Amino acid sequence: xxxxxxxxxxxxxxxxxxxxxxxxxxxxxxxxxxxxxxxxxxxxxxxxxxxxxxxxxxxxxxxxxxxxxxxxxxxxxxxxxxxxxxxxxxxxxxxxxxxxxxxxxxxxxxxx
Amino acid sequence: xxxxxxxxxxxxxxxxxxxxxxxxxxxxxxxxxxxxxxxxxxxxxxxxxxxxxxxxxxxxxxxxxxxxxxxxxxxxxxxxxxxxxxxxxxxxxxxxxxxxxxxxxxxxxxxxx
Numbered sequence: 470x471x472x473x474x475x476x477x478x479x480x481x482x483x484x485x486x487x488x489x490x491x492x493x494x495x496x497x498x499x500x501x502x503x504x505x506x507x508x509x510x511x512x513x514x515x516x517x518x519x520x521x522x523x524x525x526x527x528x529x530x531x532x533x534x535x536x537x538x539x540x541x542x543x544x545x546x547x548x549x550x551x552x553x554x555x556x557x558x559x560x561x562x563x564x565x566x567x568x569x570x571x572x573x574x575x576x577x578x579x580x581x
Numbered sequence: 582x583x584x585x586x587x588x589x590x591x592x593x594x595x596x597x598x599x600x601x602x603x604x605x606x607x608x609x610x611x612x613x614x615x616x617x618x619x620x621x622x623x624x625x626x627x628x629x630x631x632x633x634x635x636x637x638x639x640x641x642x643x644x645x646x647x648x649x650x651x652x653x654x655x656x657x658x659x660x661x662x663x664x665x666x667x668x669x670x671x672x673x674x675x676x677x678x679x680x681x682x683x684x685x686x687x688x689x690x691x692x693x694x
Contacts, residue, residue: 502682511671511685512624557624561680568614568637568679571624 473560475572482548483580490575492541492558499561501534501541502569507554515556550579582607585674585686593692599660602689606653606674612636613655614679615647618669618688629679630655637679659691667693 474493482488492501500519504512516525518534518541525532531544545552555576559569586605594600606613615627626639630649649655659666669690673683
């Protein structure tokens with residue numbers, strides 16, 4: 470069935486550096502959402518993308534939805550220690566019968 | 582507005598026992614979804630309740646069940662616990678349903694010994 474692949478699984482980043490995490494699907498997505506889970510916490514909604522090629526920014530975070538609506542990316546600039554956590558993408562698809570398919574997440578560790 | 586609350590926060594049970602977890606959604610949200618989170622399997626969708634009816638179900642055995650009350654509060658029950666049921670159980674509420682923005686509660690950490 471439909472799977473949402475998220476890469477990389479782990480990301481070690483030096484404070485101040487940039488990094489990108491990717492979310493890929495083999496089928497067209499109706500929308501994509503991004504969540505962040507801090508260590509010991511619960512997932513918190515960050516943003517939703519719906520339109521082909523859509524780009525949204527939240528301070529140092531830039532979210533993009535691919536033109537074909539099969540992939541998405543989250544780019545963080547000038548990483549800070551507060552960015553530590555696991556970032557999940559969650560996709561709505563026509564086959565997912567009204568529920569989200571969560572990616573496995575990218576666990577981000579920031580070295581000061 | 583108060584967020585999603587879950588009780589209890591931590592639970593230790595032994596194999597074969599059953600457990601009931603509770604979730605109170607954000608006021609005005611009629612949809613409550615349950616997820617199981619483990620290091621190996623990530624976030625797995627269990628089921629969704631909307632207006633007291635199960636509207637969506639994931640691929641979990643019948644030992645996992647739930648219900649929703651008229652005030653939108655939801656409970657999840659797991660019978661005949663197995664070691665592999667040890668996980669963080671997250672409840673999420675939303676306005677529109679399980680494909681809508683999910684507002685997660687803090688979770689219940691279940692350990693099965």
